[in-house]
Amino acid sequence: MENPFRYGSIVTGEYFVDREQELAELQLDMRSGQNVVLVSPRRFGKTSLVLIVAERLRAQGVLVAYLDLLTTPSKATFANGLATALYRDLVGFKGRAWHKLQQFFGQKSLLPTLKVGPDGTPSIELGLGERSGELDTALARLLEIPGQVATDQKKRVAVVLDEFQEARLIDDHLPTLIRSVWQMQPDVSHVFLGSQRHMMQRLFTDKSEPMYRMAKPMTLDAIPSDVFATFIKGRFAATGREITGAAVDRLLEITSCHPHDTQELAYFTWNLAFLEGVVATQETVEHALDRVLRAESARYTEVWSRLTKTQRLVLLALATSGGAKAIYSESYRQQYGLGAQSTVQSSLKGLRDTELVDMIPPAKYWIPDPFLRAWLLRMTGAVTG
Ligand SMILES: Nc1ncnc2c1ncn2[C@@H]1O[C@H](COP(=O)(O)OP(=O)(O)OP(=O)(O)O)[C@@H](O)[C@H]1O
Ligand SMILES: [Mg+2]
Structure with missing residues (x-):
């Protein structure tokens, strides 16, 4: 007998529920060359959703490449990861002669080496140095590939970058570079997945940000x-x-x-x-x-041991009050002993950066992790009696 529930990895089939509307909408967008930015708190099902859509689209002849930015911590590893994803998902490793690989990247003046991991998974290494100018040129050429494949093969192409909130950490200018190339690919659907709602949203909705208005925003809520x-x-x-x-x-x-x-x-x-x-x-x-x-x-x-005193008080307040619509108000701060508005503000910034607290516009702050809420409530129970 097997447990019928699954958590921790991506889910499909009988383990996946609902999201009918989101599945249909994303599928249509990706088939139509529409760029999408899909944002939700951690573990709401972004990756599962997009991979199910990718499977459906592949069955319809759409080419879908997928890369997780958490696996590519530097620009050079991002280039290798992107090269691997593009080749694996747009061409395919199976039954392809070695010279095809050389040819595919050779057009872009790139020199690929094929590596095979211990589990037999192939990957591509471009042997790029960390010299920024060279890397940027190589990356720009790689980023051109989806558009070229779409034109050459007359096929619909979509590229998914998962954990896109990491882009800035890989390199501060990576979003700018991606935008400069991908805005020239109107027929390719570029999909950006990410948590850290405020960071992702700023990246795509703030006028001064490189990805401003580059993609249609989509959010995932809890399941009804x-x-x-x-x-x-x-x-x-x-x-x-x-x-x-x-x-x-x-x-x-x-x-x-x-x-x-x-x-x-x-x-x-x-x-x-x-x-x-x-x-x-x-x-x-x-x-x-x-x-x-x-x-x-x-x-x-x-997690608790690394928080400041005010951050701890803010978390306890949010757990006890079930979120807050007016966290900066005099009465709220007084009720929970939070202190000065500026201290609460800086504490909240840290809590949001680490995703312990989320803000639903216009101003509702809450703790998205239900077990953290329960853990905090038990702690206050223990403290107060
Ligand atoms: N539609 C769904 N039906 C049932 N369970 C789901 C669904 N979506 C997500 N889950 C549950 O949530 C877990 C996390 O899903 P997934 O990894 O797709 O989310 P994510 O938003 O990509 O997470 P992360 O923020 O870690 O990238 C799954 O293991 C599963 O238990
Ligand atoms: Mg994910």
């Missing part, structure tokens, strides 16, 4: 509770187990339908019910939450 409830019951039923309606309600109340955390808590709940051979009840869910918090506790303690 009725859809998630049906999914959870269905997954239990598919394994011959049962969960009460009240237990599902409690589970979704704890996670506020956060996709990853709902799957995680459901996973622990199913395990407990299975091992004890019982119907999952509200009590089972509470037990499962204990287990999850115990599993996550070391991580949260580590």
